[in-house]
Amino acid sequence: MAVDSLLDSVKWDDKGLAVAIAQNVDTGAILMQGFANREAVATTLSSRKATFYSRSRSTLWTKGETSNNFINVHDVFLDCDRDSQEDEGDNLALTSLYALESTISQRKTELTGENEKPSWTKRLLLNDKLLCSKIREEANELCQTLENNEDKSRTASEMADVLYHSMVLLAQKDVKIEDVLQVLRLRFSQSGIEEKRSRFSQKPLDH
Ligand SMILES: N=c1c2ncn([C@@H]3O[C@H](COP(=O)(O)OP(=O)(O)OP(=O)(O)O)[C@@H](O)[C@H]3O)c2ncn1[C@@H]1O[C@H](COP(=O)(O)O)[C@@H](O)[C@H]1O
Numbered sequence: 001m002a003v004d005s006l007l008d009s010v011k012w013d014d015k016g017l018a019v020a021i022a023q024n025v026d027t028g029a030i031l032m033q034g035f036a037n038r039e040a041v042a043t044t045l046s047s048r049k050a051t052f053y054s055r056s057r058s059t060l061w062t063k064g065e066t067s068n069n070f071i072n073v074h075d076v077f078l079d080c081d082r083d084s085q086e087d088e089g090d091n092l093a094l095t096s097l098y099a100l101e102s103t104i105s106q107r108k109t110e111l112t113g114e115n116e117k118p119s120w121t122k123r124l125l126l127n128d129k130l131l132c133s134k135i136r137e138e139a140n141e142l143c144q145t146l147e148n149n150e151d152k153s154r155t156a157s158e159m160a161d162v163l164y165h166s167m168v169l170l171a172q173k174d175v176k177i178e179d180v181l182q183v184l185r186l187r188f189s190q191s192g193i194e195e196k197r198s199r200f201s202q203k204p205l206d207h
Pocket of ligand 1: 119
């Protein structure tokens with residue numbers, strides 16, 4: 001969206017202000033909430049640093065201008081009522097994935113301890129062969145929900161199984177979910193076909 005048309009579509013209040021919320025791009029955690037006017041949003045978009053309007057000082061301020069702790073803006077969105085704008089976040093609620101990552105990591109620390117509580121995660125962490133066979137099995141079950149035209153809820157459930165078991169493998173390899181998200185983010189601006197073509201420029205594509 002062009003800057004002017006974005007600014008025109010905001011429902012500014014009678015003082016020309018709207019609520020501005022900066023969220024973490026992955027977790028959705030709120031980093032800062034304040035007010036913005038047209039100039040603050042335009043500055044945010046041009047500088048890619050979250051900039052607000054201070055009602056007490058009647059001036060623009062960029063978070064981090066004194067502390068150097070800038071909020072780097074990945075993207076700007078309007079909420080559905082168009083009376084607030086969100087910086088930095090794409091509003092993905094990934095907190096559940098981080099919570100699951102934390103549970104799995106906790107189980108890993110318990111592997112050598114006295115805690116004999118039965119745990120499927122621990123069984124997987126202690127047996128790479130079982131872990132890999134479960135990931136393959138769950139991926140196959142996910143595909144079958146498409147091939148056999150199964151209910152949407154079956155697809156969601158099988159994807160949950162794939163995600164969970166794959167996340168145990170990530171933990172086994174000491175790879176963080178954030179590392180995976182970072183790879184996905186880097187691919188945002190690139191078509192998969194183009195990326196593959198750049199790797200196999202001599203070979204025909206198989207997809
Ligand atoms: N998300 C999961 C999760 N998803 C699946 N599973 C287990 O994975 C195992 C294999 O799942 P399947 O559906 O394949 O079960 P199956 O018996 O092979 O059945 P079918 O293949 O016949 O369908 C089962 O024991 C499931 O309970 C999970 N086990 C754990 N978690 C998460 O991990 C946390 C810690 O679990 P524990 O390590 O067991 O304490 C839990 O609180 C959950 O948040």
